[in-house]
Amino acid sequence: MKNLVDNCCQKCTHTIETPCKDFISCRTTGPLCHDDPACREERNKHLAKIQNPGEISIKQILICTGTGCASSGSHRLIEMVREELVKRDLDEIVRVRSTGCHGFCEQGPIVIIEPDKTFYTKVKPSDIAEIIEKDIVNGHKVEHLLYKDPVTGEAACTYETVNFYAKQKRIILDNCGQINPERISHYIAKDGYKGFEKVLHSFNPEGVIDEIKKSGLRGRGGAGFPTGLKWSMCRRNESDKKYVICNADEGDPGAFMDRSVLEGDPHAVIEGMLIGAYAIGADEGYVYCRAEYPLAIERMKIAIAHAEKYGLLGNNILDSGFNFKLHIKAGAGAFVCGEETALIASIEGKRGMPRVRPPYPAEKGLWGKPTNINNVETWANVPHIIRNGAEWYAQIGTEKSKGTKIFALTGKVNNTGLVEVPMGITLREIIYDIGGGIQGNKKFKAAQIGGPSGGCIPEELLDLPVDFDSLKEVGAMIGSGGLVVLDETTCMVDIARFFLTFVQKESCGKCTPCREGTKRMLEILTRITKGQGREEDLDNLERLAHVIKDTALCGLGQTAPNPVLATLKYFRHEYEVHIREKRCPAHSCASLLKYKIDPEKCKRCGLCAKYCPAGSIFGDKNTPFEIDTLSCIKCNTCYEKCKFNAITIS
């Protein structure tokens, strides 16, 4: 027995052909079918290695290999740690583990030492020898690599005392960054697939749906539709074939929680889909993942292969008579494919265009068969609900929005990354307590929530509890959970134009309101940001927005005007200044800016000219420096570099 999931001895007969119904519980509490102290000891040893590395007195070095940390060089770190351990003859007693995303990508590469919970950030190859020498060998922390609170400057000794993590409630993200996502044994050691086993042993399909209904789970993809109800609608429709689909086409620019879950805990999604398929009566499923996430696709492929190898996918799973096949499909770059009918068309190999509903996919979905679609985070919630019970889940959150939600906290905030919080938390807590406040002591202006379908929340609404319904009331929505913090240097007209540019580019063109309406709105917004706005523009924007909202074919079109409507509602004065005074109060709209050098303040040091990426600054010791306004790209570099405040922006 080399691995936790292997059979302990010849008495264990679990194979794909002869599946054992207790396979999962046997791996963590077994052996169950025979009593052999040697087998038990062997199992416990493997389990302890994964669950409580501290108890068997070996240290573990966990290195994140998610997209963020990998781009900061974590793969090289793993190699170096391994080499260093071999050099010091420590490779037998210290384990190195590559993990999924910790969600705190800005501080990457992240290295964690267990069981001490030491949290090292921004680790460079040159730090490796020091970590091994000081921490692993001598047991002292490497002070300069510890995370320091941006407000108090205090160093955090363990990840539990890092404010970013301390105030989160990590249920879905709990495994991410802790287990090796490429090992099924790690997931099983952390109670993985126990929810699915429980369903097979003690629930009938209706019972599963009742449990999900009781938990109050609502879809995490955007609209917040009750998951249990969705399942029961699909179950009701009689058919020889049904499908379940995982929507991993996370197209909202600024959201990456689905990527993290797929990269860090892919088996949780598979388990959720297995439970859903059993409840609905489906025997085939698809994970539709956007092509821009190659690592997520790779990890999901590995997870599917492992689940097949150990008989958790396939025929007669765990001797229950239940069959389930799972495929992965890579998207090809179309935002609209996040819409369920468009996604189905794309799996069928067609242009990914939405169609009129009804019929809903629950009646006529993939290949015309009843189909249930949920997004990654929704599926990942399901195993926890079954494992711990609907009552436990329903305690978390608010009256109508249960459980936790993962937000991608980004923009002008000190701590950017993924945060999982209970529903009902206030935006102020997320941005200031977890996010550590605004970068560079700037002033908060707004929080953009929900991406291209969402809205902007101004400062006076920061104490609003975040849940599906309260956000809708103020013209925003949770959407997929992108939360971009904007400060005083962000122009709200420019933000509205940014989202309209995105929606216009991604509009599939099938219905006129979205195709033409967003184009006209974009023209108006572009005009305003160039200082050519007209007085009647704001009324026209509002009128167009309402027409599109009421008449567009799919959810994406109907919500496309939201960023414009929300900014008009809370930041109308910024639009008016652009139109009437032809200026951008945030100093952001490039066409309305002019950079100049004040000859009185300029000390002719030449720093601005040296750093100007456009080569637009001329001068020398004898001639005063000047900016060529025609070739200036208004990148603000000179302003940031000048030590004498000689650069003025008008």
Add this chain to the structure above:
Amino acid sequence: MCSCDKGKKHIDLKELKLKKMIVQYKGEAGALIPVLQEAQQIYSYLPESVLKIIAEEMGIAVAEVYGVATFYSQFRFAPIGKNVIRVCMGTACHVRGALKVLKTMERELGIKAGETTGDGQFTLETVSCVGACGLAPVISVNNKVYGNMTPLKVPEILGKFE
């Protein structure tokens, strides 16, 4: 030129690979998109001739193949450079200055987004989001992500690939 090759049919290895790949998808429903994706891996873009072969081999109209291929932004119809640079234009990158990075990139390479340099070294593209928002603004070169970009870092990164 020697004449011993005369009369022999020229064997196109890429075409052989393409046809072999299509056969593997035979009978599989909804295979057009994965076929196009694999074809693009073989040719690095989708020339008209390839679209025609796909249509013929799969028994569907060229118009349909073309319709599907042009719908998705992943598919290209012109050859690409040796190095593909993608500047992320997601929300987080936008508010942290992605446009300045793109402008500098365009200036340094002397091309606009969507174009390839004359020497075939670089193709510059924009992308909606690569999901590395914590490191915004980001670019990717040949699928490797570079975070916390500034206009000043652009020449340094380009230098690595020249």
